[in-house]
Amino acid sequence: MATRSGLPAACQTALSERLEAELFQALCDPIRLSLVAHLAASGRALTVTEASQCCGIHFSGVSRHLALLKRAGVVRAEKYGREMHYRIEIGALASTLRGLADALEDCWDAGRRASA
Amino acid sequence: MATRSGLPAACQTALSERLEAELFQALCDPIRLSLVAHLAASGRALTVTEASQCCGIHFSGVSRHLALLKRAGVVRAEKYGREMHYRIEIGALASTLRGLADALEDCWDAGRRASA
DNA sequence: AGTATACATGCGCAACTATGCAAATATATA
DNA sequence: TATATATTTGCATAGTTGCGCATGTATACT
Numbered sequence A, B: 001m002a003t004r005s006g007l008p009a010a011c012q013t014a015l016s017e018r019l020e021a022e023l024f025q026a027l028c029d030p031i032r033l034s035l036v037a038h039l040a041a042s043g044r045a046l047t048v049t050e051a052s053q054c055c056g057i058h059f060s061g062v063s064r065h066l067a068l069l070k071r072a073g074v075v076r077a078e079k080y081g082r083e084m085h086y087r088i089e090i091g092a093l094a095s096t097l098r099g100l101a102d103a104l105e106d107c108w109d110a111g112r113r114a115s116a
Numbered sequence C: 001a002g003t004a005t006a007c008a009t010g011c012g013c014a015a016c017t018a019t020g021c022a023a024a025t026a027t028a029t030a
Numbered sequence D: 001t002a003t004a005t006a007t008t009t010g011c012a013t014a015g016t017t018g019c020g021c022a023t024g025t026a027t028a029c030t
Helices: A007-019 A021-027 A030-042 A047-052 A059-071 A090-114 B007-018 B019-025 B032-040 B048-052 B059-072 B092-114
Strands: A075-080 A083-088 B075-080 B085-087
Touching: A007 A059, A007 A090, A007 B032, A021 A047, A021 B019, A030 A047, A030 A059, A030 A083, A030 B007, A030 B019, A030 B092, A047 A059, A047 A083, A059 A075, A059 A083, A059 B092, A083 B059, A090 B032, B007 B092, B019 B032, B019 B059, B032 B048, B032 B059, B032 B085, B048 B059, B048 B085, B059 B075, B059 B085
Parallel strands: none
Antiparallel strands: A075 A083, B075 B085
């Protein structure tokens, strides 16, 4: 659903709104990327203990990483008894990435036309 | 160009290859995101001095940020006389983001089928 | 040659981040 | 109630990052 507004100013605004540092901040750590890959490949929600098995650090660190991913909207958490179930927000994440790709290209095209 | 291999292991491999920390590392800083937005909106290559105008920091910092973006493959640099021209790699960046979105969804779908 | 411009880089400092351990909290089970 | 399990959180430490300033390097101009 690209906007294709054609106006450079509008494109830059649209792009800046999508370029959220928090998302990239969340994904810039190798351990967190392992967690994301593991959560995606599992096809289901994982507990902290299960998630910890993909990366060689203490589970307390994994707990913190998952909390950070949750704050960034990459995962969703639900509590079942004493377990915490973390599930990747696959649809939101994928459409955010695609929307960003579209916004970048729209912006570039608009800028090219304007500077021509 | 989604693979849709259907095999969870293959999907996880494909996903891990695309989940490069370096890219997100490059995009996790607000100043660097401003630079990316500015470069995208300009529709052309910018010098360090031009790029510096979008963010209120010393140009030496901008030079470092642009070098980092270059190492991550987000921008391309060419020297013209004493000027350095930085141009965003818009096509590569957009297709990397879309490929990542596809890989995440493929992986999730494969995992869902496997765990069903 | 001497000066000016554009950019990169070494340095030190302040702020931030990730980590493991230990302790706290919450829930289940005996 | 006592004990075990799952997770979060406080703390200290080690490592990383971003910043401006000063300096260095390359190119252009006079």
